[in-house]
Amino acid sequence: MTMTDLSPAAQAVLDAVASQLEGGWISPEFIPYEARKIAAALRAAADQVVPEPLMIVEGGRTYEEAWTATVHDDIRRRILAIAAELEGTNHTNQEDYD
Numbered sequence: 600m601t602m603t604d605l606s607p608a609a610q611a612v613l614d615a616v617a618s619q620l621e622g623g624w625i626s627p628e629f630i631p632y633e634a635r636k637i638a639a640a641l642r643a644a645a646d647q648v649v650p651e652p653l654m655i656v657e658g659g660r661t662y663e664e665a666w667t668a669t670v671h672d673d674i675r676r677r678i679l680a681i682a683a684e685l686e687g688t689n690h691t692n693q694e695d696y697d
Contacts, residue, residue, distance in 0.1 A: 608677070609684040612637060631687070638682035645678040 605613065616637055617625045625633050 606681070606684060609681045612641070612681055613685065634685040634687075638685040641678055641682035641685070645675050645682070648674075648678075 613625075613630070613634060616633065617623060
């Protein structure tokens with residue numbers, strides 16, 4: 600099951616959801632609606648797992664804290680990119696987020 604021009608990451612999420620539904624697929628006319636629901640769930644997960652970054656105060660953080668924040672920001676950005684793609688509100692190529 601595909602939506603037009605989904606990245607491999609977004610397609611994998613959509614396929615994983617479809618595999619759990621009766622029959623293992625989503626009817627094509629319902630894919631946009633289901634994709635928006637999945638996107639909402641991904642946004643909520645991103646907010647819970649990796650909250651929006653706090654302002655970094657110059658000189659107030661160690662290298663390790665800054666590095667960890669950068670890694671978390673990247674994880675959050677990638678999750679939100681998949682959500683935006685499934686909603687059809689952002690880039691359609693995961694490489695745009697790398």
